[in-house]
Amino acid sequence: MSEFVQSEFGSKGNGSKRRSIGKESNFEPKIVVFACNWCSYAGADTAGIGRLQYPPNVRLIRVMCSGRIRPAFVLKAFELGADGVMWSGCHFGDCHYVFGNYRAEEQFEITKGLVKMLGLEKERLRLEWVSAAEGGRWAELIKEFVEDVKKVGPSPLRKKKEDDKRKIKEEMMGT
Amino acid sequence: MKEEIIKRSKAYYCLDCGKCTAICPVSNVRNGYSPRKLVTLTVNRSDDYVLQDAGLWSCLTCRMCQEICPSDVDYVVFTKLLRAEAKKVGEEGRCSHGGALHSLMKIMTAAELNQDRSGWLTPDLKTSKQGEYLYFVGCLPYFDLFFSDLKANSLDIARSTLKILNRLGIEPQVMSNERCCGHDLLWSGDVENFKKLAQHNLNQIKKTGAKKIITSCPECLMTLKIDYPELVGKVDYEVVHISEFLSDKLSQIRIKGFEKKITFQDPCRLGRFMNIYEAPRKVMQSIKGIELKEMKRSGNKAICCGTACWINCDSSSKRIQAERLKEAKSTGAELLVTACPKCQIHFKCAQSGSEKEKPPEELKIEIIDLTTLLSLAIGGE
Numbered sequence: 001m002s003e004f005v006q007s008e009f010g011s012k013g014n015g016s017k018r019r020s021i022g023k024e025s026n027f028e029p030k031i032v033v034f035a036c037n038w039c040s041y042a043g044a045d046t047a048g049i050g051r052l053q054y055p056p057n058v059r060l061i062r063v064m065c066s067g068r069i070r071p072a073f074v075l076k077a078f079e080l081g082a083d084g085v086m087w088s089g090c091h092f093g094d095c096h097y098v099f100g101n102y103r104a105e106e107q108f109e110i111t112k113g114l115v116k117m118l119g120l121e122k123e124r125l126r127l128e129w130v131s132a133a134e135g136g137r138w139a140e141l142i143k144e145f146v147e148d149v150k151k152v153g154p155s156p157l158r159k160k161k162e163d164d165k166r167k168i169k170e171e172m173m174g175t
Numbered sequence: 176m177k178e179e180i181i182k183r184s185k186a187y188y189c190l191d192c193g194k195c196t197a198i199c200p201v202s203n204v205r206n207g208y209s210p211r212k213l214v215t216l217t218v219n220r221s222d223d224y225v226l227q228d229a230g231l232w233s234c235l236t237c238r239m240c241q242e243i244c245p246s247d248v249d250y251v252v253f254t255k256l257l258r259a260e261a262k263k264v265g266e267e268g269r270c271s272h273g274g275a276l277h278s279l280m281k282i283m284t285a286a287e288l289n290q291d292r293s294g295w296l297t298p299d300l301k302t303s304k305q306g307e308y309l310y311f312v313g314c315l316p317y318f319d320l321f322f323s324d325l326k327a328n329s330l331d332i333a334r335s336t337l338k339i340l341n342r343l344g345i346e347p348q349v350m351s352n353e354r355c356c357g358h359d360l361l362w363s364g365d366v367e368n369f370k371k372l373a374q375h376n377l378n379q380i381k382k383t384g385a386k387k388i389i390t391s392c393p394e395c396l397m398t399l400k401i402d403y404p405e406l407v408g409k410v411d412y413e414v415v416h417i418s419e420f421l422s423d424k425l426s427q428i429r430i431k432g433f434e435k436k437i438t439f440q441d442p443c444r445l446g447r448f449m450n451i452y453e454a455p456r457k458v459m460q461s462i463k464g465i466e467l468k469e470m471k472r473s474g475n476k477a478i479c480c481g482t483a484c485w486i487n488c489d490s491s492s493k494r495i496q497a498e499r500l501k502e503a504k505s506t507g508a509e510l511l512v513t514a515c516p517k518c519q520i521h522f523k524c525a526q527s528g529s530e531k532e533k534p535p536e537e538l539k540i541e542i543i544d545l546t547t548l549l550s551l552a553i554g555g556e
Contacts (some may be wrong), residue, residue, distance in 0.1 A: 021181070053190025079278045113320045118282055119289040148200075156287040168286060168374050 029083035029149040031058045031142075034073060036066040036100075039090035039131050046135030054139040055146040058086075067091065067100030071111040074125065077117070081158040084124045085151040086141075087111075091129045092110040101129065124155065176260055181218060184253035188246035189214045190359050195240035195250060200234055200478050201487075203493040207367055208233050210250055214354040217257070226261040231269075232268035233487055236362055237479035238447040240438075253498055256361055268486030276359070276485045283354040284371035292316045293351050295330045300337040301346040308347040309385035310336065311399065311414070313392045314355050315516060317500035325523045329516045335550035336391045336417050342428050342553055350381050358394040361402060361502040367546055373407045375455050380412060389412040391546055393444035393451075400449075416445060418514060422454040432463030432514050437548070438508035440499070440522075441477035442515035454544055455514050462552040468506040479503075479519040481525070496525035500538040514545045 029099050035041040041062045048053065063069055064088025077085045087108055095101040110126045115125050125146055180427045181187055195210040196202045202209060208230055216225040234254045235310060237250055241250055262268070270277050282288070295316055296302065300308070310333075318329040357372035378398075380388070390396050399414045421499065437459065445451045452474050460468055472478055481495035483490045503511045522542050528534040 047460050069276065070273045072275035072278060075278035075282065076273075078280050110320060110323065114279070114317065116322065117290060117292050117294075117316060118279070121290050156289070157282055157285045168371065168378070 027150060027154055028152070029057050030081065031084040031086065031146060031149060032077040032082045033058050033086040033088060033142075034066070034069045035060055035086075035130075036061055036089040037062050037064050038096040039094060040066070040088035040128075040138075042132035043130040043134050043138045047138045048135075050135050052139040053085075054137055054142040056085065057146050058142055061070065065097050065100035065104075067097065067103035067107075069104060069107065071107060071114060074111050075114065078118075078124075078155065078157055081155060083111060083155045083158065084126075084145060085125045086128060086145060087153075088128045088130055091131055094131060101114050103129060120155070120157075121152045123152050177217065177223060179331070180256040180260070184249040184422060185246070186214050186218050186248055186253055186398050187250050189218060190246055190299050191215060192245065194243045194245065195248075198239050199233060200237065200481070200495050201491055203270035204498075205233070205491045208491075210234065212247045212329075214253065215471055217253075223260075223264075225257060226264055226266060231257055231261060232323070232363075233491075234442075234477045235487060237443040237483070239260055239476075240477070242475055255364075256377060257364070258364035260364075260365050262366075265481065268363050268484075269350075270318075271482075271488040271523060274319065276314075277363070277365075279314070280355045280357065280372065281368055281462075282478055284368050286375075288354075290352050292353070293349065295319075295333060296337075296349065297334075299332060301341050302337070302349045303346040303409045304348065305384065306346065306348055306494075307384075308340075308345050309380065309383055309388045309412075310340065310347040310349050311356070311388050311390040311392075312336040312349060312353060313390065313395045313516070313549055315392075316522060318516060320386050321521075324549065325520065325527055326525055327516075329520065331335045331547050332391050332516055332519075332544045335388070335544065338550050339417070339421065339428070339546060339553065340389070343424060347389065348385050348534055350379050351381065354379075356392075356395040356398040358398040358402075360484075361406075362484045363396065363486050364418065365407070368404075370407060373403050375412065377403065377407060380410075386412050389417055389420050391417045393442045393449065394395075394517070397444045397448055407446065416449070416451060416454070416457040417515075418445075418458050419451055421549070422457045425458065428553055430462055430549070431554050433467070434464040435510055435551060436466045436468055436506075436508045437510040437512050438468050438503050438506045439473065439545075440470075440480065440503070440511060440513045440518055441474060442513070442518055443477075443479050443483075443540070443546065445514055447475055448479060451551070452469075455512075456547060458545060461511065463551070468508050470502050472496065472502065480513075480515075482517075482521045491523050492521070496522060496539055497535075500525060500540060504537070509541065510548075511540050511542045511547055512545055516544070519544055 089101045236251045315329045315333045354372045354375045357369040357524045361369040396416045481492040
C-alpha cells in the first residue's frame with residue numbers, strides 16, 4: 001500500500017515540496033510516440049507479432065509520414081503532460097513519399113531547440129529511424145527510452161492545476 | 176455577461192452606419208466579414224448567437240474601425256471580451272502552425288519551468304544582476320528559432336536593443352526565466368492562462384527590484400502597461416517602448432549617418448493603441464542621410480500586418496500583406512522599417528513564397544527592425 005502514498009518531497013531530492021507520483025522507483029513515465037504508418041508503425045507491429053516484450057508506457061500515434069509531424073505535435077504532447085516524446089520514421093531513402101523523412105529531420109532540429117529552450121531535458125525527445133522489419137530494434141529502443149526518461153523523472157509540466165496555483169501563491173508570499 | 180460586455184464597449188451607441196466595415200482591412204479582402212454585423216448581432220438579439228459566429232475570430236484587433244466610428248464604440252474590447260465568453264462555451268480560433276506558438280505559451284504557465292533562453296547573450300552585450308532598468312525580451316528567442324527558415328532573425332532585435340542601451344551607459348537586467356507576456360492568449364480568449372503568465376512575470380519582476388522596464392515589442396508594452404494592472408494587480412514599475420525611451424536621448428549617442436531611403440510600418444499596438452507615432456520617427460530621422468518616405472496610409476491610418484495572435488492566418492492575411500508590401504515598395508524606399516517583431520515575421524512570411532514557387536518579385540523589399548537600423552547607424556566602437 002505504501003507505494004500509493006504520495007510523497008511530499010520531489011524525486012530530485014532537493015527538498016522542494018513537490019507532489020510526486022509516488023517514490024522515484026515507482027514512477028512510470030507517459031511516453032507519446034509519433035510513428036509513420038509505413039515503416040515505424042509496421043515495425044511496432046512486427047515486434048508485436050514476434051511476441052517481443054517491451055514496456056507498456058508508450059502511446060503510439062500513427063501518422064502517414066514522419067514528415068507530417070510538426071513541432072506543434074511535440075509541444076502539445078509536452079503541454080498535456082507527456083514525460084517523453086519519440087518521433088519515428090523510415091530510414092533515408094526508404095520513405096514511402098520519397099523525401100518526407102528529410103523534412104522530418106529539419107523540423108526535428110527546430111523542435112529539439114525549442115524543447116531545450118523550454119528547459120526540458122534532452123532525454124525527453126528522440127528521433128529514430130525504424131524500418132518495418134526491425135521489430136527487435138523497436139522493442140530495444142522503447143526499453144532504452146523508458147529507462148532514460150525514468151532517470152530524468154516526471155516532466156515539470158505534469159503538474160495539476162491546483163499545484164500550479166499553490167506554487168504561484170507561494171511565490172507571491174515570498175516563501 | 177453579454178450586458179456587461181455591451182456596456183463596457185459602449186456597443187449600445189452603434190448607429191449601424193457601417194463605416195467600420197468600410198475601413199476594415201479584413202472586410203476589404205473578404206466578402207461577408209463585417210464588424211457592424213457582429214455588433215448588431217450582439218445588441219439586437221437576446222441570445223448568445225454571436226458567440227458561435229466564426230467572424231468573431233477573424234478580427235485582427237487592429238483598431239482601425241475605432242479611428243472612424245462616430246459613436247466611439249470600443250470594438251476591440253468588444254471582441255476581446257466576447258472571445259473570452261466564446262472560449263467558455265468551447266469555441267476557439269484556429270491557431271496557425273498547428274497551435275505550436277500557443278502551446279509554447281501554455282507550457283510557460285507551468286510553475287516549475289527552468290528555461291534556457293539566454294543563449295543569445297554574448298559577452299559583448301552587457302547586462303547586470305541588479306539595477307533599476309530591466310529589458311523585457313518577450314518571445315524573441317523562440318521566434319528566432321521557430322521561424323529560422325524565414326530568416327526572421329528576431330533575436331537581432333534583442334541584440335540591437337542591448338547594444339544601443341549599452342552605448343547609453345545602461346546595463347539592464349534580463350530575467351533568465353521570463354515568461355511570455357500573455358498578449359496572444361488574452362486576445363484569443365484564454366484569460367485563465369494569461370493570468371498565470373502574468374503572475375509569474377510579476378513575481379519575477381518584483382524579485383529583480385527593477386522599476387523601469389524597456390521592451391522592443393509593442394504587444395509586450397501594451398500588456399505590461401495596461402493589461403497587467405487591469406487584470407492582475409497593481410504594478411510598481413514603469414514600462415516604455417525602446418523608441419519612446421530613445422526619443423529624448425538621441426543626442427547622447429554618436430550616430431554616424433548612412434544613405435538610405437526608408438519607409439515605416441506603424442504597428443497597431445504602438446500607434447493606434449498606445450498613441451506612439453512621433454518617437455519612432457524621431458529615432459529614424461536622427462540618422463543623417465536617411466530619407467523617410469511615408470506610405471500613403473501611415474500613422475493612425477497604417478494598415479495592420481495582416482495576422483494577429485496567430486489565430487487568423489489565411490489567404491485574407493496574405494492579401495493584406497501583399498497589398499501592404501506593394502504600398503511600401505511604391506514609396507520608392509529600399510528598406511521597410513518595422514517596430515514590432517511580429518510585423519516583421521508576418522511580412523517576411525508573405526514574401527517567402529512557397530516550396531513550389533520562388534518568392535514573388537513584386538513583394539521583394541528588405542525588412543529591418545527600428546532597433547537594428549539604429550544599431551547599424553551607431554556602428555561598432
